[in-house]
Amino acid sequence: xxxxxxxxxxxxxxxxxxxxxxxxxxxxxxxxxxxxxxxxxxxxxxxxxxxxxxxxxxxxxxxxxxxxxxxxxxxxxxxxxxxxxxxxxxxxxxxxxxxxxxxxxxxxxxxxxxxxxxxxxxxxxxxxxxxxxxxxxxxxxxxxxxxxxxxxxxxxxxxxxxxxxxxxxxxxxxxxxxxxxxxxxxxxxxxxxxxxxxxxxxxxxxxxxxxxxxxxxxxxxxxxxxxxxxxxxxxxxxxxxxxxxxxxxxxxxx
Amino acid sequence: xxxxxxxxxxxxxxxxxxxxxxxxxxxxxxxxxxxxxxxxxxxxxxxxxxxxxxxxxxxxxxxxxxxxxxxxxxxxxxxxxxxxxxxxxxxxxxxxxxxxxxxxxxxxxxxxxxxxxxxxxxxxxxxxxxxxxxxxxxxxxxxxxxxxxxxxxxxxxxxxxxxxxxxxxxxxxxxxxxxxxxxxxxxxxxxxxxxxxxxxxxxxxxxxxxxxxxxxxxxxxxxxxxxxxxxxxxxxxxxxxxxxxxxxxxxxxx
DNA sequence: CGACGGTTTGAGCACCTTCAAGGAATGTGG
DNA sequence: CCACATTCCTTGAAGGTGCTCAAACCGTCG
Numbered sequence: 001x002x003x004x005x006x007x008x009x010x011x012x013x014x015x016x017x018x019x020x021x022x023x024x025x026x027x028x029x030x031x032x033x034x035x036x037x038x039x040x041x042x043x044x045x046x047x048x049x050x051x052x053x054x055x056x057x058x059x060x061x062x063x064x065x066x067x068x069x070x071x072x073x074x075x076x077x078x079x080x081x082x083x084x085x086x087x088x089x090x091x092x093x094x095x096x097x098x099x100x101x102x103x104x105x106x107x108x109x110x111x112x113x114x115x116x117x118x119x120x121x122x123x124x125x126x127x128x129x130x131x132x133x134x135x136x137x138x139x140x141x142x143x144x145x146x147x148x149x150x151x152x153x154x155x156x157x158x159x160x161x162x163x164x165x166x167x168x169x170x171x172x173x174x175x176x177x178x179x180x181x182x183x184x185x186x187x188x189x190x191x192x193x194x195x196x197x198x199x200x201x202x203x204x205x206x207x208x209x210x211x212x213x214x215x216x217x218x219x220x221x222x223x224x225x226x227x228x229x230x231x232x233x234x235x236x237x238x239x240x241x242x243x244x245x246x247x248x249x250x251x252x253x254x
Numbered sequence: 255x256x257x258x259x260x261x262x263x264x265x266x267x268x269x270x271x272x273x274x275x276x277x278x279x280x281x282x283x284x285x286x287x288x289x290x291x292x293x294x295x296x297x298x299x300x301x302x303x304x305x306x307x308x309x310x311x312x313x314x315x316x317x318x319x320x321x322x323x324x325x326x327x328x329x330x331x332x333x334x335x336x337x338x339x340x341x342x343x344x345x346x347x348x349x350x351x352x353x354x355x356x357x358x359x360x361x362x363x364x365x366x367x368x369x370x371x372x373x374x375x376x377x378x379x380x381x382x383x384x385x386x387x388x389x390x391x392x393x394x395x396x397x398x399x400x401x402x403x404x405x406x407x408x409x410x411x412x413x414x415x416x417x418x419x420x421x422x423x424x425x426x427x428x429x430x431x432x433x434x435x436x437x438x439x440x441x442x443x444x445x446x447x448x449x450x451x452x453x454x455x456x457x458x459x460x461x462x463x464x465x466x467x468x469x470x471x472x473x474x475x476x477x478x479x480x481x482x483x484x485x486x487x488x489x490x491x492x493x494x495x496x497x498x499x500x501x502x503x504x505x506x507x508x
Numbered sequence: 509c510g511a512c513g514g515t516t517t518g519a520g521c522a523c524c525t526t527c528a529a530g531g532a533a534t535g536t537g538g
Numbered sequence: 539c540c541a542c543a544t545t546c547c548t549t550g551a552a553g554g555t556g557c558t559c560a561a562a563c564c565g566t567c568g
Contacts, residue, residue, distance in 0.1 A: 085414045085415070085417070085418050086418075087418060087422065087423070087503065087504055088503055088504075089503065089504045089505065091422045091504065092422070093414075093417055093418040093421040093422045095414050095417050095418075106403075106407070107407050107410040107411065107414075108407065109403045109404060109406075109407045110403070110404040110405070110406075110407030110408050110411070111407065111408075111411065115407075115410070115411045115414060116414060138400075145399035145400055145402075145403060146392075146399055148399075148403050149360075149363045149364070149399060149402050149403055149406060150363060150364035151364070152363075152364075152403065152406045152407065152410065153360070153361050153362065153363045153364030153365065153369075153406065154364050154365075155410055156361040156369070156406065156409055156410060156413065157361065157364070157365065157369045159410065159413040159414070159417065160339045160347075160349050160361075160369060160370060160413070161339070162417055163339070163347055163349050163413065163416055163417055163420060164339050164340075164341065164347040164349075166417060166420035166421045166464065167347040167420045167461070167463075167464035168341065168345045168346070168347045168464070169341070170555080170556095171555075171556065201513090201514065201515090202514070202515060202516090203514080203515095207421070209421075210420065210421035210422070211556075211557095212556065212557055212558080213514095213515085214515095214516080214517080214556090214557080214558085215555090215556055215557075217515065217516055217517080218516085218517080218556095220516095221516075221517085233514085233515080233564090233565085234514095249341065249342055249343065250341055250342075250343045250345065251343065424523085424524095425523080425524070455545090455546065455547085456546075456547060456548090457546080457547095465524080465525090466524070466525050466526075467546095467547085468524090468525075468526085468547095468548080468549080469523095469524060469525075471547065471548055471549080472524095472548085472549080474548095475548080475549085487532090487533080487546085487547075
C-alpha cells in the first residue's frame with residue numbers, strides 16, 4: 001500500500017495516510033490500561049514505568065513470533081498488523097487484522113508465550129508495554145486486570161465472528177463482511193468509511209477469509225461490475241454500503 | 255461401515271458414562287478461581303459466597319442465550335455443552351464444545367452480556383458463579399482476575415486453532431483433528447483416550463467443523479474402512495491414533 | 509530498461525454440498 | 539406392548555462453488 005499511495009494525489013488520500021492514523025498515547029490502547037489507574041496527563045510517571053518508547057516496524061517486519069517468550073504487549077499507534085497461526089506443515093491462517101489504537105499480544109497472558117505471530121503490513125509504529133512491569137503495577141491496581149479481561153473478551157467476540165464467517169458464509173458474504181468491517185472500523189476512527197486503503201494483499205485477504213487469492217480478485221471484479229465498489233489496486237471505494245451490508249448478512253439472494 | 259458395532263454391550267460403555275465424568279468442586283473450573291485465594295478445603299466460606307448450588311440441565315436446555323445479561327459464570331461438573339453464535343438470518347456456527355471441569359461464559363466479561371449461547375448436549379450439571387459476587391471478592395484478591403485472564407487466553411488459543419481448522423484444513427484433516435482433540439481431552443481427564451462417546455450429533459459435528467452432516471458420515475465410514483476407527487453410533491473407538499494424528503496434521507497424503 | 513511481486517483473468521476439475529430416500533434408534537400415546 | 543412419530547444416521551447421485559494450474563498484465567524498483 002505504501003507504494004500505491006505515492007502516485008495518488010495527496011488531497012485524495014490525506015484521510016487515509018498513516019499519519020492520519022497516528023494516535024497519541026492517550027488515544028491508543030495503552031490508555032485503556034492506564035485509565036483504571038486514574039492516570040490523567042499529569043501522572044505520566046507510572047505510565048513511563050510500563051511503556052517503553054515506541055518502535056517503528058517496516059512492512060513485513062515481525063512484532064513477535066509464535067512460541068517466543070511473552071515479554072511485551074503492543075499498542076498500535078499507526079499502521080496495521082496482521083496476526084496469524086500456522087499448521088506444522090506450513091500453512092498459515094491469518095487470525096486478525098489490527099489497526100491503530102488496538103492492543104496486541106494479550107492472548108499470550110496464559111501460556112506466557114505468544115500463540116500467534118504478528119507482522120507489520122505497512123510502516124507501523126507501536127508502543128511496547130513490558131508485561132513484568134505491567135504486572136507489578138497491576139498488583140497494586142486491580143482495575144488493570146479488569147480492563148485486560150475486558151479487552152480479551154472483545155478479542156474473543158471478534159474471533160467468534162471470524163469463525164462464523166469461515167464456517168458458515170459464502171465467499172461473497174465473506175468479502176462483503178470484510179469490506180463492511182473495515183468500513184466500520186475506519187468510521188469509528190473518524191476516517192472515511194467509503195474510501196480507504198486496504199493494507200493487506202489479495203493473497204492475505206484470501207487467507208484471512210478462507211478463500212483463494214483468485215476468488216478474492218474475481219469477487220472484487222464482480223462487485224465492481226455491479227456498482228457496489230470501485231477498486232484501484234488497494235484503494236477501495238464503497239459505492240453502495242447498504243447493498244453491501246445486505247450481502248454480508250446473507251440477504252444477497254434471498 | 256458394516257453394522258457390527260451396533261451390537262455393542264452396555265457393559266462396554268461403563269467407563270464413558272456421564273457419572274464417570276462427574277467432578278468435585280475442587281476439580282472443576284471453580285477451583286481455578288479459588289486457588290489464587292489461597293483457599294483450601296478449610297475455607298469454604300468464601301467459596302460459598304460466590305458459588306450458587308449446582309444446577310442440572312437436560313439435553314437441549316440452555317445455560318444462557320446470546321445477548322442475555324451477563325450474570326453467571328458456569329463451571330461444568332458433568333456432561334457437556336456446546337456454545338454457538340448465529341447470523342441474523344438464522345445460520346449458526348458452533349464455536350465450542352465444553353466438557354466437565356471447564357469454565358463457560360467468561361467471554362461476556364467485557365460486553366456484560368453473553369455473546370454466544372450455550373446448550374447442554376446431554377444431562378449436565380454445572381455450578382453457577384455469580385459475577386457480581388465474584389467481582390466483590392476479586393476486588394480484594396487480585397489473583398482472581400489474573401486467573402481469569404489466563405483462562406480467557408486459553409479460550410483465545412482454542413479459538414485460533416478452530417479458525418485454522420475452518421480456514422485451512424481439508425474435511426479429512428478437520429475430522430481427524432476433531433477426534434484427536436477429543437481423545438486428548440479425555441486423556442487429560444483420566445478417561446479412555448481410545449474409546450469414548452461423542453456427545454454431539456453428526457449434524458453438530460458437521461456444523462462445528464464447517465462441514466455438511468453427510469460429509470461427516472462419509473468420512474467416518476471411510477476412516478472405519480481404513481481401520482482407523484470403529485464407529486457405533488456415538489461411541490467411537492480409535493484404533494490407530496498415530497495415523498489419525500498424521501491425518502490431522504496434514505501429513506495424510508504427503 | 510528488465511525483473512519481480514502483486515494482480516487479474518481464463519479453463520478445467522476436485523471436493524464437498526445439496527437433494528433425495530431409506531434405515532435404525534428412541535420416545536410417545538393408545 | 540405395540541404402532542406411530544420423531545430424530546438421527548447412513549448412503550447414493552448430481553451439481554456447484556471455489557480451487558488449481560497457467561498465463562498475461564501492471565506498477566515498482568533495482
